[in-house]
Amino acid sequence: MEGDVPSTENARVAVVTGGNKGIGLEVCRQLAGNGATVFLTARDEARGVAAVEKLRDLGLSDVLFHQLDITDAPSIARLAEFLKTRFGKLDILVNNAAVGAVEYVQDPVSSSTSSDQKFSGMDELQRLQWMFQNVRETCDSANEGVQTNYYGTKHVIQALLPLLKASPDGRIINVSSGFGLLRLFNNEELKQELNDVEKLTEERLDEVLAVFLRDFEAGAVEARGWPIYCSAYKVAKAAMNAYSRILARRHPELRVNCAHPGYIKTDITMNSGPLTAEEGASNVVKVALLLEGGPTGTYFALGQEAPFV
Template sequence: MKNILVTGGNKGIGFEVVKQMAQLGYYVYLGSRDEHNGLSAVDKLKNAGLTNIEFLKIDVSDLDSVRQAVSVLQSKVDALDILINNAGIAGKQPQNISACDIAEVKAIFNTNYFGVIQTTQQFLPLLKKATLPVIVNVSSELGSLSMQTAEGRNANWDNFHAYGASKTTLNTFTINLAQEMRGTKFKINSVTPGYTATDLNNFAGFKTAAQGAAPIVKLATIGEDGPTGQFFCHEGTIQW
């Protein structure tokens, strides 16, 4: 049974990713920075008959927490097959870049960008021991410069300048890491779940959390002939 870690797995899209991956037969470590919320999420899934799930305390924005999570996981598994960097924050809106509080911008980047980098770096040794290591970075259409500059761009995106910028840099991390790992067995991609109703957007999205999780799960379960260094949505690839 392959081992998988989903950060931010206690609610929303992350919770649905955990559920769907467990249903496919993976052993899933549900990552959550809050122990109570994480354990409650695990209990909910186990009560639904999914026993191949375990809680792992991890705050991706805290390096000490990430290192502790690595230590715990190393004591339980020989390898980590799949890392899904799902944990993220939207920040306070509006975020018009001409006036947005710089402290808010830094907080968003600390989780959505720096948090992903340090989490991935710390788990790389375990991932390298897998037969087919896969890394999925959960991004957003707001991270696509092509979509940001397209004619007819959604004006509401101005409320999420800092969040969108953090996802653009996350996409850059995906490209950089995939290029660095070219010629190896690693598969590293970005994926957007689409406009999904979660607490990040006050449940304004038109997709359900289960629908938003679907493209993430699809990308996490690719085979040896699967893509790497690309950006995906449910319908296919997206331009950077």
């Protein structure tokens, strides 16, 4: 699959992490539909190849698979080397791969078929409350959430940054969440610090995440003013939002933005969201395809510019 690469003389080259299902798969479909050569990446090769075949059956021949586990350094390095050798650049990176940072009381996949009926008549708040009641937060899940959703994404960005800088119009789109907004923090000092992008550093973000995990283990999340309910997911997304702004300041030649797709019916939400993956992906792709010279260091909610707080 990797060897059968179409000509990209005029096409933009895009990488989508976590592309074999849900929002990621839809982002691949929509980017390819807009003329990009898309590398759909996934941890599991069989699932990734099957997803590419699904898109090719729709007539999208410029979608290819490359294995990528964002928590595995050699896997990231292989992708970077492949892209460097084949293209020497990368135009669009959509960081979509993520975990829920919780343990699910029931299998989110098995509940998908009856979800429309289950959530009929529920408003968004009621759906969220249902989800909170059906997940457990553990030290293992919190650590996995921080390692995957923040550090995994960051390591992919760092590895592919030289290729993005080699593009005449490199773009990084970090799929974010309303759960990453700073208004969910009850520690005012920390909230202000995470919003002060002129002073904030990567090293300080490392310290903040280490303190969070220590507080989580000590059962002090609420007492220390961290977000409650799915707290590790919220903290990791807030940290990635902050890192995106640091990157945007450091690399003004790139477009580095965060895109909240909406509350989507997907595995991470146990299919409780009111929006479809197609609708969520369109909010991400809109940011990926902004006009050249558009905003950078910006948070987009449902395709519109919005505050990080």
